Amino acid sequence: MPELPEVETVAQGLRRRALGRRIASVEVRHASVIGGSAEEFATTLATRKLANVLRKGKAIAVELTSENGSPPRFLLVRLGMTGQLTVAPHEAPIELHTHVIMALDDGREELRFRDIRRFGRLRSLTAQELEKVFGALGPDAQRVTEQEFQAAMRRRKGAIKSWLMNQNLVAGLGNIYADEALFEARIHPLSQPGRVSADRARLLFKSVRKVLGRAVNLGGTTFSDYMDLEGRPGAFLNKLRVYQHTGEPCRRCGHAIRRIVIAGRSSHFCPRCQPRPRAVAKMRGPRKTAK
Numbered sequence: 175m176p177e178l179p180e181v182e183t184v185a186q187g188l189r190r191r192a193l194g195r196r197i198a199s200v201e202v203r204h205a206s207v208i209g210g211s212a213e214e215f216a217t218t219l220a221t222r223k224l225a226n227v228l229r230k231g232k233a234i235a236v237e238l239t240s241e242n243g244s245p246p247r248f249l250l251v252r253l254g255m256t257g258q259l260t261v262a263p264h265e266a267p268i269e270l271h272t273h274v275i276m277a278l279d280d281g282r283e284e285l286r287f288r289d290i291r292r293f294g295r296l297r298s299l300t301a302q303e304l305e306k307v308f309g310a311l312g313p314d315a316q317r318v319t320e321q322e323f324q325a326a327m328r329r330r331k332g333a334i335k336s337w338l339m340n341q342n343l344v345a346g347l348g349n350i351y352a353d354e355a356l357f358e359a360r361i362h363p364l365s366q367p368g369r370v371s372a373d374r375a376r377l378l379f380k381s382v383r384k385v386l387g388r389a390v391n392l393g394g395t396t397f398s399d400y401m402d403l404e405g406r407p408g409a410f411l412n413k414l415r416v417y418q419h420t421g422e423p424c425r426r427c428g429h430a431i432r433r434i435v436i437a438g439r440s441s442h443f444c445p446r447c448q449p450r451p452r453a454v455a456k457m458r459g460p461r462k463t464a465k
């Protein structure tokens with residue numbers, strides 16, 4: 175499933191290949207990937223120019239301006255699990271599961287949205303509607319300040335793994351990069367955010383930045399479906415240290431990587447480098463303070 179590095183790679187591709195170009199026509203082949211009315215989607219976006227590409231967390235918003243001076247619209251793109259956005263020549267065969275085709279300029283190239291599982295969504299939004307969507311997300315994981323990051327951890331209970339993946343707190347991380355960042359910071363995935371020391375929280379903040387930065391530089395991670403705007407897979411897969419490496423030796427200490435399930439999702443970690451905090455087993459209810 176695409177996370178921040180994959181989505182950022184797609185956003186960079188859009189900036190490179192589509193910025194300044196005009197959407198000549200919009201063809202919706204499968205309306206279930208459109209949020210709201212497919213007809214309205216097509217009519218509000220056609221003839222507009224791609225003026226800017228924004229990203230927050232795993233959401234992309236393309237600002238579309240019109241020549242007649244009407245207020246800008248925003249094309250919101252969520253890749254979901256298997257969504258792919260590519261620029262293809264008009265004559266390239268249309269692959270199965272291609273649900274939306276937007277002809278660019280003179281129609282010789284097209285922006286195509288393909289999504290096998292159809293959890294991805296495209297929407298046409300006004301500026302106010304976009305503000306609401308972006309406003310519901312926490313700060314972006316690449317732009318969050320250390321202060322914001324630490325403040326969001328304070329007094330938080332539950333597993334830090336789930337905390338990292340909560341898009342309302344910090345936006346952009348999913349299962350892969352949350353596991354990798356926790357490994358980098360040597361934090362057990364069941365640790366409580368509010369109980370992590372300030373030094374360790376700072377290390378986690380830096381680890382999130384580091385892991386995401388490296389993955390963006392390599393175009394993200396491809397397991398099966400993810401590809402960039404040019405149709406190329408990401409190259410971060412063989413840089414993963416723990417994610418889906420269950421049973422393999424830890425690169426740091428040699429101990430076997432373990433997998434546990436937290437809130438229905440697999441978590442991969444090194445039990446030696448990321449020891450389970452004592453507090454997790456014992457501190458379930460409210461803390462009693464001894465005099």
Ligand SMILES: [Zn+2]
Binds near residue numbers: 424425426446
């Ligand atoms: Zn280890």
